[in-house]
Amino acid sequence: MTAPLLEVSHLRVEFPTRRxxxxxxxxxxxxxxxxxxLGVVGESGAGKSLTGAAIIGLLDPPGRIAAGEIRLxxxxxxxxxxxxxxxxxxxxxxxxxxxxxxxxxxLYTVGRQLVETITTHLDLTASQARARAIELLAAxxxxxxxxxxxxxxxxxxxxxxxxxxxALALAANPKLIVADEPTTALDVSIQAQIITLLKKICxxxxxxxxxxxxxxxxxxxxxxxxxxxxxxxVAEIGPVADVIHRPAHPYTxxxxxxxxxxxxxxxxxxxxxxxxxxxTAIPPGCAFNPRCPRVVxxxxxxxxxxxxxxxxxxxxxRPVTVEAVR
Amino acid sequence: MAADAxxxxxxxxxxxxxxxxxxxxxxxxxxxxxxxxxxIALVCFVxxxxxxxxxxxxxxxxxxxxxxxxxKPPSWVDGGEPKYLLGTDGQGRDILSALMYGAxxxxxxxxxxxxxxxxxxxxxxxxxxxxxxxxxxxxxxxxDVMLSFPSILVALMISGVGRSLFPHAPDMLALxxxxxxxxxxxxxxxxxxxxxxxxxxxxxxxxxxARVIGVGPLRIMRRHVLPNVLGPVLVLxxxxxxxxxxxxxxxxxxxxxxxxxxxSLGTLIRNGNDYLFSGEWWITAWPSxxxxxxxxxxxxxxxxxxxxxxxxxx
Amino acid sequence: MLVFILRRLVxxxxxxxxxxxxxxxxxxxxxDPVTNLLGxxxxxxxxxxxxxxxxxxxxxxxxxAHFATNAAQGEFGISLRQGRKVSALIVERFPATLELAxxxxxxxxxxxxxxGVYAALRRGKAxxxxxxxxxxxxxxxxxxxxxxxxxxxxxxxLKWLPSFGRGEVVTFGAWxxxxxxxxxxxxxxxxxxxxxxxxxxxxxRLVRAEMxxxxxxxxxxxxxxxxxxxxxxxxxHALKNTLVPVITITGLQLGSLIAFAIITEQVFQxxxxxxxxxxxxxxxxxxxxxxxxxxxxxxFVVINLGVDLLYFAVDPRLRVEGKAH
Numbered sequence: 001m002t003a004p005l006l007e008v009s010h011l012r013v014e015f016p017t018r019r020x021x022x023x024x025x026x027x028x029x030x031x032x033x034x035x036x037x038l039g040v041v042g043e044s045g046a047g048k049s050l051t052g053a054a055i056i057g058l059l060d061p062p063g064r065i066a067a068g069e070i071r072l073x074x075x076x077x078x079x080x081x082x083x084x085x086x087x088x089x090x091x092x093x094x095x096x097x098x099x100x101x102x103x104x105x106x107l108y109t110v111g112r113q114l115v116e117t118i119t120t121h122l123d124l125t126a127s128q129a130r131a132r133a134i135e136l137l138a139a140x141x142x143x144x145x146x147x148x149x150x151x152x153x154x155x156x157x158x159x160x161x162x163x164x165x166x167a168l169a170l171a172a173n174p175k176l177i178v179a180d181e182p183t184t185a186l187d188v189s190i191q192a193q194i195i196t197l198l199k200k201i202c203x204x205x206x207x208x209x210x211x212x213x214x215x216x217x218x219x220x221x222x223x224x225x226x227x228x229x230x231x232x233x234v235a236e237i238g239p240v241a242d243v244i245h246r247p248a249h250p251y252t253x254x255x256x257x258x259x260x261x262x263x264x265x266x267x268x269x270x271x272x273x274x275x276x277x278x279x280t281a282i283p284p285g286c287a288f289n290p291r292c293p294r295v296v297x298x299x300x301x302x303x304x305x306x307x308x309x310x311x312x313x314x315x316x317x318r319p320v321t322v323e324a325v326r
Numbered sequence: 327m328a329a330d331a332x333x334x335x336x337x338x339x340x341x342x343x344x345x346x347x348x349x350x351x352x353x354x355x356x357x358x359x360x361x362x363x364x365x366i367a368l369v370c371f372v373x374x375x376x377x378x379x380x381x382x383x384x385x386x387x388x389x390x391x392x393x394x395x396x397x398k399p400p401s402w403v404d405g406g407e408p409k410y411l412l413g414t415d416g417q418g419r420d421i422l423s424a425l426m427y428g429a430x431x432x433x434x435x436x437x438x439x440x441x442x443x444x445x446x447x448x449x450x451x452x453x454x455x456x457x458x459x460x461x462x463x464x465x466x467x468x469x470d471v472m473l474s475f476p477s478i479l480v481a482l483m484i485s486g487v488g489r490s491l492f493p494h495a496p497d498m499l500a501l502x503x504x505x506x507x508x509x510x511x512x513x514x515x516x517x518x519x520x521x522x523x524x525x526x527x528x529x530x531x532x533x534x535x536a537r538v539i540g541v542g543p544l545r546i547m548r549r550h551v552l553p554n555v556l557g558p559v560l561v562l563x564x565x566x567x568x569x570x571x572x573x574x575x576x577x578x579x580x581x582x583x584x585x586x587x588x589x590s591l592g593t594l595i596r597n598g599n600d601y602l603f604s605g606e607w608w609i610t611a612w613p614s615x616x617x618x619x620x621x622x623x624x625x626x627x628x629x630x631x632x633x634x635x636x637x638x639x640x
Numbered sequence: 641m642l643v644f645i646l647r648r649l650v651x652x653x654x655x656x657x658x659x660x661x662x663x664x665x666x667x668x669x670x671x672d673p674v675t676n677l678l679g680x681x682x683x684x685x686x687x688x689x690x691x692x693x694x695x696x697x698x699x700x701x702x703x704x705a706h707f708a709t710n711a712a713q714g715e716f717g718i719s720l721r722q723g724r725k726v727s728a729l730i731v732e733r734f735p736a737t738l739e740l741a742x743x744x745x746x747x748x749x750x751x752x753x754x755x756g757v758y759a760a761l762r763r764g765k766a767x768x769x770x771x772x773x774x775x776x777x778x779x780x781x782x783x784x785x786x787x788x789x790x791x792x793x794x795x796x797x798l799k800w801l802p803s804f805g806r807g808e809v810v811t812f813g814a815w816x817x818x819x820x821x822x823x824x825x826x827x828x829x830x831x832x833x834x835x836x837x838x839x840x841x842x843x844x845r846l847v848r849a850e851m852x853x854x855x856x857x858x859x860x861x862x863x864x865x866x867x868x869x870x871x872x873x874x875x876x877h878a879l880k881n882t883l884v885p886v887i888t889i890t891g892l893q894l895g896s897l898i899a900f901a902i903i904t905e906q907v908f909q910x911x912x913x914x915x916x917x918x919x920x921x922x923x924x925x926x927x928x929x930x931x932x933x934x935x936x937x938x939x940f941v942v943i944n945l946g947v948d949l950l951y952f953a954v955d956p957r958l959r960v961e962g963k964a965h
Contacts, residue, residue, distance in 0.1 A: 056865055090867025097865070102858035105877050106957055107884070116876070117866045152956045168866060471655065474892070474940060476899040486921035486929050487666065493924065572782045579784045580906055582921050595788070599907075602792055614785045622780040629776075 003074060004031035005208050006055070006176055011068035011078075013047075013054055015279075022279045024050050024063065026232045029306065034175065037199065037209040039219040039240065041255075042229035043276050048212040051229070052178045054078070055210070056095050057085045072176070091121040094169035094207070096198075098181040100161035104153035110137075110164050111149035114171055121172035136167040139204075141197055159190035166198060170205060177202060180212045195222055216259055220244060228252050231277055231287035238312025248309035248319035250292045286317070294318045363626035370620050374430035381423035382411070392418045397601075400608050413608040416601065421612050424594060429616060431590040435505055436571035440563055442509035443570075447516025448559065452547050454517065455524025462521070469514045477511035481573055484510060485582045497585040504583060508573050512566050516559060523555040557635045564628035568621040575617055591617045648948060652941045657708070659937040663930035664707045667717075716931040721923045726931045729916060735816050736806060737912030740904065741897040743819075743828055744835035748897075749890060752840045753883075756847025761874060763852065771844070778841030783900060787834040787907035794830060802827050804909050835904040839893050846889055850882040857881075884954055891947035895940040 013025035025047050032038045040048045053059050055070055057077070070078040077088060089095075097103050105113060114133035118124060124132065130149070137145035140163040153161060162182065169177055182198065183191040199222050202209050211223060219226050219240060226244075227237040228251065236249040247253045254272035274291040277283060283290055289299040298317045309319040373380050396418040399406045406413060412421040454465040472480070488495075488503035495503070527533055527550055536546050577583030578592030586593070591613045598610025710716070716726040755771060762768040795803035807827035809816040818824030854860060855878055863873050902914035909915065913932060920928035952958050 058861065058865060086864075086867050086869065088867070089865055095862070095865035097858060097862055099858060103862045105859045105863070105881065107880055107955065108877075116868065116872065120866075120868055120872070154957050165862070168862075171866070471658075474895075474944070476896045478902065479899045479936065482902070482917070482921055483929070483933065486924065489921070490924035490926060568780065572780075576782055576784060576903055579782075580903065580918055580921075582918070595785070599788060602788070602796060605796075607792060607796075610788060614788060618781055618785060621782075622777070625776065625780045 002033060005034040005036075005073060006032040006210070007069075007071040008051075008055070009069045009071075011051070011054060011070065012066040013050055013059065013063055014066040015063045017062070020280075023282070024232055024279055025054065026282075028068070028229075028232075028234055030227050030234060030237055032176065032208050032210060035203070035206050035208055036225065037202065037211060037223045039223035039226040040210060040212045040229060041214060041216060041219055041226060043214065045276060045278075046229040047232040048214075048229050049180050052095070052180045052210060052212050055178055056089055056093055058089075058095075087121075090117060090174065091172045092174050092176065094172070094174040094177045096162075096165055096169045096177060096179040096182045099185045100158055100165050101185070103165050104161060106153055109150050109152055110156070114149070114164075114168060117168055117171040133167075133171075136171060137164070139170075139201060140164070140167045141193075142167075158186055159193060162186060162190075162194050163197065166194075166201065170201060170207070173205060173207075175207055177207050177209045178212070179209060181214070182211070183218065184213070184215070191218070198222070216244075216255070228255065231282055232279065233287055234306060234315065235288065236312055236314040236316075237306065238314075242311035246310055246312070248312050248314035248321065249288075249316045250294045250318075250320060251288050252314070253320055254291075286315070294320070357630055359626055360630035363623040363630070366619055366623040367627060370429055370616070370623070371433065373426045374433050377423075377426040377430050381420075381426045382409075383420040383423040385419035385424040385427060394418070397606055399606070412612050413606075415597065415609045421608060424589070425591070425612055425616050428589055428591045428594045428613060429620065431584055431588050432571055432574060432592070432617070432620070435501070435508070435574045435584065435590065436567050439505045439508035439570045439574070440512065440566050442505060443512040443566065444516055444559065444563055446509065447513035448520050448552075448555075450513070451517040451520025452524055452551065455521040455551075456528060456543055456547060465517065466521075469517055472514050477569075477573060478576060480511045481507040481577060482580075482582065485577060489582070497587055500585045501588070504574065504577065507577075508570050511573065512570065515562050515566070519558050519562065520551075520555050523558075524551050527551045527554060561628060561632040561635060564624060564631055568624040568628065571617070571621055571624070644952075645949075648945055652945060655941055656934075656937060659934055660708045660711055661704065663711065663933050664704050666926055666930050666933075667707065668703070711931075711934055716934075717927040719920075719928050720925040721919060721928070726927045729928065730913060730931055730935065731814055733911060733913045733916050736818070736910060737898060737901050737905070737914055739818060740828065740831055740835060740910060740912060741894065741901055743832040744901075744904075745839070745890075745894050745897055747832055747836040748839035748843055748893070751836075752843030753847050753886070756844040757851060757874075757879065757882075759844065759848040760851035760855070772848070775841040775845050778837055781837070783834065783838060783903045784907050786837050787831070787904060790830050790834055791907070801830050803830055806911055831904050831908040831910050834907065835897060835901060838900065839890075839897060842893070843886070843890060847882060847886055850885055851878060854878045854881045884951075887950055887954065888947050891943060891950065895936075895943045898939060899936060 008031065009029050011025055011028040012023065015022040015024055028047075028051060030038070040051060042048050050059070050063070053063075054065055057080075059065070065078050068078070069076055072088065072092060077085065080088070104110070111130065111133050114136060115126065115129045118129040118132055119126070122129070122132075134145045134149050137149060142148055142160060142163055148156075153164070156164060166182075169179075177198075179198065183194050186194060195218055198209065198211075211218070213219065223240045225238060226240045228235045228243065228249065230251050236243060236247065236252045243252060244256060247256055251272070258271055272291055277287060277290070283300070285298075285300045285302055286292070286304055289295050292299065296318060302317070304315045304317050306313045306315045309316070310321060378384070395407075395410065395414050396416055398410050398414045400413045400421075401408045401411050403413075410420045410422070412425070414420055415424065450465055454462040484507035485503065488500075488507070492499060492503075524547070533546055533550055536550075537543075574583055574590060575592030575595070578590050579596045581596065583592055584590045589597070594613035595610050595617070598606075598608075598613060601607075601609045714727045714730075718724065719726050719729055722729065759768045759771045791803040794801045805827060806818045806824060808821040808823040809818045810820045810824075811817075818828055860873060860878055863877050868876075898913075901910075901912060902918055904910065905912045905914035906918055913935075916928060917932045919925070920932070
């Protein structure tokens with residue numbers, strides 16, 4: 001068993017506000033192996049993007065890491081001084097954000113932005129950096145890269161721009177990519193292309209990916225493992241096929257059940273009653289207990305830890321252990 | 327839904343009252359700066375309004391002036407007298423009293439021009455927004471052109487033209503021209519804001535419904551559009567009062583503002599400037615300080631009002 | 641882009657014509673145009689000749705065309721107050737105002753931009769708060785009060801700087817410059833700082849606001865996520881994006897400076913166009929007023945055009961016409 005590339009242990013992220021301290025991430029733990037693609041899925045507000053931000057060290061103030069550890073290749077990175085963290089960003093951890101339209105500086109050419117990133121982290125001459133920039137553009141599937149390297153962002157279409165963003169994220173050859181909803185802002189037809197690209201190029205470079213998304217379809221296509229987040233906690237984590245076909249946590253069950261299938265004949269879409277609680281109103285015990293069909297007294301009193309159930313780990317007192325849901 | 331909006335008689339005032347009763351007042355009480363600014367503004371306003379009663383002397387009553395008392399420094403300086411708290415000017419006028427009368431003129435002209443500005447701007451804005459089409463285009467073009475000219479220039483031109491047309495005008499007329507000149511420099515902001523709001527409201531369903539029933543455009547504008555623009559217009563007006571006062575002071579300082587018989591703070595500063603080099607600094611210092619205090623407090627109030635009425639910051 | 645330039649030129653022409661029209665109305669109907677052109681000491685024959693010459697009995701558009709062509713050549717008649725040709729007066733006074741406005745503009749930019757950037761980057765710290773409070777003063781203090789205070793401190797009390805006039809000037813042909821002599825420069829200091837004060841605070845507030853906006857954008861976040869140095873992020877990316885909208889505003893401010901110079905020139909008795917204009921207003925000297933109006937409008941129009949072109953040069957989004965692919 002190889003040592004994990006990224007290890008997040010008992011991470012807590014807080015937002016001190018005038019009305020009190022909001023707990024946005026409550027005791028999150030997971031790991032990513034080198035070269036692995038981990039999906040992080042959940043509703044809006046579940047804390048997926050925050051987890052990504054915490055790992056890169058770009059939590060928007062006043063948010064801060066209150067407890068826990070983040071280790072990259074065994075080394076702690078959550079408590080590093082700013083300058084050291086800056087060196088890790090881009091060089092060891094790359095990031096891809098949601099909106100390609102606003103991710104690129106409109107006033108600089110794509111080439112300049114690439115070269116800048118390359119020369120910040122790698123010791124290359126200007127012409128070497130430019131050559132590498134063109135290589136990267138080619139690798140991400142941009143036609144005529146020698147010409148397009150001198151184009152401005154507004155001259156690229158949405159899908160092309162996201163390719164540029166991916167090129168930028170991989171420019172300094174990081175070992176981990178944090179991709180926060182990389183396809184949500186794109187046309188459906190382009191989404192598949194970008195996801196395929198991301199998967200291929202990361203495999204080629206040997207980079208691990210933390211893919212944050214709310215789209216289960218993307219997760220199913222791309223990821224090796226998946227973590228399901230709910231109200232700032234990890235509800236379930238495990239290999240993708242197992243989480244999808246044999247989910248143990250009632251929330252995951254509900255999630256999978258609510259996805260309409262082509263081969264089923266249904267009149268109404270299934271949904272989970274109620275809504276995810278707001279950060280200020282998380283119930284004691286298991287956060288899911290008000291909506292859970294399998295709730296017992298213990299759920300309301302004690303918060304469950306992640307425990308092995310079948311092939312996955314679920315944080316539940318009464319996990320589902322029955323055979324395939326679908 | 328469309329039925330109760332137009333027929334609700336308190337749709338207009340209750341918005342305003344709601345604002346005043348709730349968050350705005352609370353925001354006021356919790357902002358020491360706003361309270362201080364309001365206090366200063368209030369004191370200046372009261373002194374100006376009741377100058378005859380509050381001022382220790384009457385600087386315009388030639389009979390009470392003593393030439394022997396001229397150029398006396400403030401009372402705490404050597405040579406000063408407690409009778410003339412802030413000193414006297416070249417004619418023996420008490421500076422403190424002159425200040426109050428001067429402030430009154432400044433405030434009068436400032437507020438009058440803002441009101442006129444408001445009237446012109448809001449009417450034109452409503453017209454542009456409601457009628458649309460060519461009227462709208464023409465009005466907006468005029469706005470653009472006016473905005474690109476600095477206000478002082480517009481005021482000076484109008485003042486200059488007024489002087490040429492009526493070279494021996496009575497004071498009242500001169501004041502009217504002045505107020506008009508300043509008013510014409512500031513109406514554009516109101517017009518734009520009101521036009522924007524009118525356009526938004528005009529497209530709402532209840533307005534369209536009202537038009538179908540046959541409610542006249544004036545009534546619609548008054549009942550539905552006006553209450554919604556009151557907030558931003560109020561903020562604009564407060565900030566504009568400060569700039570109107572400054573414009574008037576500038577014009578008076580330049581010698582083309584208020585007539586000499588009713589000196590404003592600007593005139594006082596101008597007169598006092600001549601004595602600066604001979605060491606009688608107080609003649610120009612006190613009016614300057616008063617002017618700055620008034621504009622500063624009005625600006626602070628305007629700033630606070632804008633933040634208090636801004637829904638995004640709540 | 642050519643289409644754009646043409647369109648703007650046409651707009652500029654329309655504005656100039658409208659301004660010429662207003663000036664024309666002033667000339668004809670406020671006061672006597674014959675007196676405006678000949679001065680008050682003209683004889684009766686001269687007047688009748690001019691009346692015929694001017695075609696005051698001719699239709700309105702013809703008179704306007706006549707006026708406009710004269711105006712385009714700078715011919716505005718004789719100043720009622722000074723009895724000299726208006727064009728000569730303007731040419732004489734223009735350098736003084738221009739130098740004052742340019743130096744004030746440089747001060748406003750040179751101090752305003754760095755201070756604004758500082759206030760944005762050190763947001764929340766005491767020094768930044770102090771700066772922002774200072775700008776409130778800058779906006780509330782009228783131009784002439786600042787001038788008077790500066791005169792009192794530096795000229796009356798400390799006696800370091802002169803407060804009256806231009807000092808020694810050097811002449812090249814039609815141009816007189818105070819920038820080349822120490823005396824001239826000393827005289828320039830107080831008026832330039834007075835004139836720049838308002839613009840300075842404006843620029844500072846603008847730069848700070850823009851910079852704060854820019855620092856919240858996704859591309860800045862992405863730049864940080866790529867591990868770029870603070871220097872790159874703030875001065876390579878954020879600053880450039882901040883300055884693009886700032887350029888328009890500050891460009892337009894130059895015209896505003898020339899106009900506000902009126903006040904500063906009065907305070908310091910600076911022999912420029914502004915002082916000339918004020919004296920014209922006090923005296924109801926129509927020809928000078930009309931000429932000043934036209935000149936100022938021309939300056940504004942030219943500056944506006946220049947700023948638009950500058951935008952093209954700076955923002956690549958406006959340049960390339962091709963479709964995104």
